[in-house]
Amino acid sequence: MSNNEEINSIDPNSISQQELHGYLLSAVAPRPICFASTIDKEGNVNLSPFSYFNLFSVNPPMMVFSPSRRGRDNTTKHTLENVLEVKETVINIVNFDMVEQMSLSSTEYGDGVNEFVKAGFTQVPSDKVQPPKVGEAPVAFECVVDQVIALGDGPGAGNLVLAKVVQIHVKKAFLDAEGKLDTPKLDLVARMGGNWYCRASGNALFEIPKPIRTLGIGVDMLPEAVQNSMVLTGNNLGRLGNLEQLPTKEEIAKIAEHPEVTSILNGEEDIIALHKLAQEWLAHDKPEDALALLHL
Ligand SMILES: Cc1cc2nc3c(=O)[nH]c(=O)nc-3n(C[C@H](O)[C@H](O)[C@H](O)COP(=O)(O)O)c2cc1C
Structure with a gap:
């Protein structure tokens, strides 16, 4: 690396929230997509994608996603309101065949509008939780909400939803000969900055031998x-x-x-x-x- 590369060093407090959003979301990418279905206490179903999402623990199996307060008016999203009312969710995994409908489902429809219907997805009853799962998803995780942690109360503040997996559904078509999930077959998509997405297939996939049990010379x-x-x-x-x-x-x-x-x-x-x-x-x-x- 040359020492004379030009670098912009930025104090996050010195730029607008929109600019900050741009740097953060373009650099912290690709992000997996949590396609979360939830219900309110009247049983109205909601389905929304969240790319502030990842897996954080296997024991207990815990995933975290974050419905933020809206930047434009500081209101909260239906998904957040729902998980505070009914502490259950299904986290559906999104692959390439679903990506356009998934994007459509992120439209800010009004209260009580079911995005399964608007985006044309199949609503399938879950085994252990009340929100339904997405029939088209290659993998779906039924979860019980363990905690919701607000990271702030201003516009853009995240709310961490800690979701513990209680049931897993895997479509057999996405398994390999040994019964394990097959990464090339899954054809997953991820969110990047702006309107960019990324598709985990073809040349985008490559393997590196894991250095966990070995001690490389360095x-x-x-x-x-x-x-x-x-x-x-x-x-x-x-x-x-x-x-x-x-x-x-x-x-x-x-x-x-x-x-x-x-x-x-x-x-x-x-x-x-x-x-x-x-x-x-x-x-x-x-x-x-x-x-x-x-x-x-
Ligand atoms: C791929 C994708 C990822 C998104 N990730 C997030 C996210 O992590 N957090 C968030 O607050 N909004 C995110 N959004 C926007 C929400 O999906 C959108 O605000 C949604 O309509 C919220 O719906 P709700 O009010 O029904 O919960 C994302 C949208 C898309 C298309």
């Missing part, structure tokens, strides 16, 4: 020329640093005999060519060979 253990390479990227260094051990002398000697390596070594010593070859091997999922090569 980028600081790589040769200095590798750390300061003009070719290798931060992602390349991260993958190399995730390996658990430095190459042995034997491994380095063996890699020196690799035909692609000998052709580089036989010419003038060309560190750029070596780093490019290591990068290619990393792209082909051969990080151990790349690390040995970088120790020549």
